[in-house]
């Protein structure tokens with residue numbers, strides 16, 4: 228039998244990418260192999276993001292294209308999973324009847340069976356579950372990278388920031404058992420992976436909801452000694468949850484990268500309060516100072532929203548000020564977008580689109596300037612880089628990431644791939660670095676950074 232082909236698009240956050248990898252694993256069991264040619268595919272699958280209206284628009288324009296493919300080849304199956312599936316449910320098929328399968332975030336593990344069912348019956352299915360604990364812990368996975376892997380540790384979010392749809396599309400916090408995570412990481416190491424990123428919407432809340440409560444710090448201490456695990460990252464941190472024990476743990480474990488994705492969202496206390504972020508600017512700054520006290524060269528990135536309802540020019544300028552003051556390494560920025568079910572979406576003091584656009588452009592300039600300044604500071608230094616592969620558009624140039632998650636480009640050859648090397652940085656761009664390779668590290672990276680003794684595991 229000829230192989231079946233799946234063409235896949237994945238929008239949204241790293242958690243979505245991780246779900247996508249599991250969806251591909253499930254489909255592989257049904258005989259589907261990925262293809263990058265939509266016209267050759269038997270199954271067109273999209274994993275969707277609902278964080279902003281624009282992400283939804285992208286989905287429906289993609290489904291429009293796929294509808295045309297289906298008109299040419301009626302046997303093709305179109306499947307939609309992820310946050311928009313969970314949000315819009317049957318509405319997706321009403322807007323585009325070419326869709327055959329709609330499967331929500333809590334039951335995407337059924338995807339393979341649902342696709343099979345549609346192939347047999349040719350009748351569309353919408354399946355939206357409600358509880359994440361239906362998802363088995365050991366789903367097959369087809370990983371995107373060779374050296375780096377995403378590992379979810381806490382699903383969902385119960386914070387209900389007033390602008391955000393995630394608690395509605397992903398359900399409440401739910402930590403995975405520590406042993407299940409450890410098993411997954413050991414299996415990854417056996418396959419040759421060297422770097423993992425532990426994922427959660429508020430990853431530093433990990434473990435509090437387990438029958439035997441634990442913490443992200445304890446998880447890091449448990450994983451860190453595993454042989455072959457050269458790099459551990461985690462994201463996203465939340466100001467309510469990031470604590471000194473975590474930072475001391477990062478400082479003390481040489482294979483945990485000193486990189487914090489730690490969003491503030493706004494530099495105005497009034498906005499933070501209305502966003503229901505549960506912290507002030509002052510508290511955030513104290514946490515940044517605490518991080519830098521323990522790890523002076525820590526990289527700190529974040530996310531920022533402009534044009535939240537009621538945001539004044541003065542509130543916005545507070546955000547510009549905080550970007551300069553913190554001197555972030557990088558920031559994802561977005562104009563506020565009205566989301567269903569959210570309290571902020573119902574407010575009548577929405578900021579006009581043209582003002583949001585203008586503020587976003589001004590913010591992006593400051594973000595780029597700040598990031599450039601941080602990058603220039605690295606010129607002349609040696610940076611430890613895990614070489615990921617050749618740069619896509621520049622022959623002879625290779626790429627990898629520093630411990631602080633900066634992308635670096637340097638002349639190289641295939642023998643470097645998957646190695647941890649020292650790169651001398653010779654020039655900086657706003658968001659990337661250029662350099663050249665000095666030599667390879669024979670040992671674990673512990674010898675290139677002064678370490679603080681690990682704190683005792685109290686749990």
Ligand code: SAH
Pocket residue numbers: 278279390391392393427428429463464465490492530531532561562563564565566
């Ligand atoms: N859990 C993370 C964020 C996850 S969502 C945290 O709490 O920081 C990723 C980012 O999308 C958010 O940090 C926020 O900056 C942005 N975002 C979320 N809802 C949004 C909305 N309605 N409009 C614009 N940006 C939004």
Ligand code: SF4
Pocket residue numbers: 384385386387388391392393394428429465
């Ligand atoms: Fe959304 Fe807030 Fe939860 Fe982050 S913490 S996912 S912004 S509700």
Ligand code: F3S
Pocket residue numbers: 238239240241242243275276277278309310392393396397
């Ligand atoms: Fe988007 Fe869902 Fe992630 S809304 S950002 S894909 S959790």
